[in-house]
Amino acid sequence: MQLTSKVHEASDIAAVQELYHSRGWTDGLPIVPPTAEAVEACLEWAMLPPEQLIGVEPVRERAVTAEKLAINAVMAGCLPMHFPVVVAAVTAMLQPEFLLHGATASTGGCAVLLVLNGPIRLELATDPTFNVLGASDRATMAIGRALRLVLINVLDVRPGGIDRSTLGHPGKISYCLAEDEDDSNWLSLAETRDIPKEISAVTVMTAGAPRQIMNEWTTEPKEILETFAAEIRANMRHYSIWPGNYAILVPKQLREHLDNAGWSKRDVAEFIFERARIHRHEWAEVGKGAVVRDRGDTVYPAMESPDQLLVIAAGGPAGGFGAVIPPWLGHKSHAVTMAIGACLDCGPPPA
């Protein structure tokens, strides 16, 4: 295997860390030294030649190759078996509808949320339960971090440079989770987005910080979901009115109430679609009266259709909690779901 990246020498592990920090090649945390052996192991696992073009960032026309992804994945702590997820996620992020340059440059300071579905969740020993939005397991932490290092090093998305985030949020370190498919009767997120259950997939979304809710005082689906809808309405009042891909995380306790009442993900999405909307005049109640103008009675929905709500089963077994993850710029940047190591719409090879 012929790697073409420049080779640097460092006298010991501490020198490696200082070299990479001094070049601006880290997120501030220590990295795993990306030796040729480690990088080749990732590429071999994914069966990708180093020069394989994963995609081209469309605004700055920056090519992204498999070799550069593998180097950054190793640095983030990825094992070779994690690498196909990184490849699929970056491929998804490079689709035009994701609007990667805008998302990574915006003052809005969003992160890239990754959701894993399918058999790979088990192969990688992900844990979609306790502390799912924190550091729940090795695979999701390393994969999420790999994406950030790719943005930093391959696309130069550094704070104060391309990255103009006013605040950012902790998800910009790593923001990856697996869905709890094995303890849920619902279709998986990927299945709702036309990926067969037996195919592993990753969904990427430009995402704000999670907003946690709690309602453990009812078993009534409409009351439970009204709390989620209210949190979305709060985001629309306090942050952005534009519709798009909101995500909600529904942990086990609340999910059981919904499931016992026979509510599918589609039922959940349709209810929240109807309830998560505000009048423009509500902005006047939160100090934004200057931009209400003569459109106060206009109603703004949080989503253009129920399909835009990403309903995700995840979280620990106890606690009437849930989370709303708002979009960055919902009407311009759309979530993308990509099969991992599979092509779903490929035709048979020519005879």
Next chain:
Amino acid sequence: MTFRVLDPSSEVDTAQGQRAPRLASLEGKTIGFISNGKEGTKGFFGHLDRMLRQDFGAADVVLRVKSNYSAPADDPIVAELPRWDAVISGIGD
């Protein structure tokens, strides 16, 4: 133990554009604005329009607004650029 480690950066030389020749004067020139369309651009570009015409003698000021404030300028706007003597692209956040 010496570590031999790989460069994680793109290692691509970013194409550097060349600065256009500076205008000696704005007198009689056509100035284009490319606005991202955000709320703050309206007052900013409106004021700048008046300044350029009244104080600097610009012949014409053309305002174009991007369809997506987080994406590059739309192709029809870029196609207009050669007809302008100078361009001001503002963030206006």
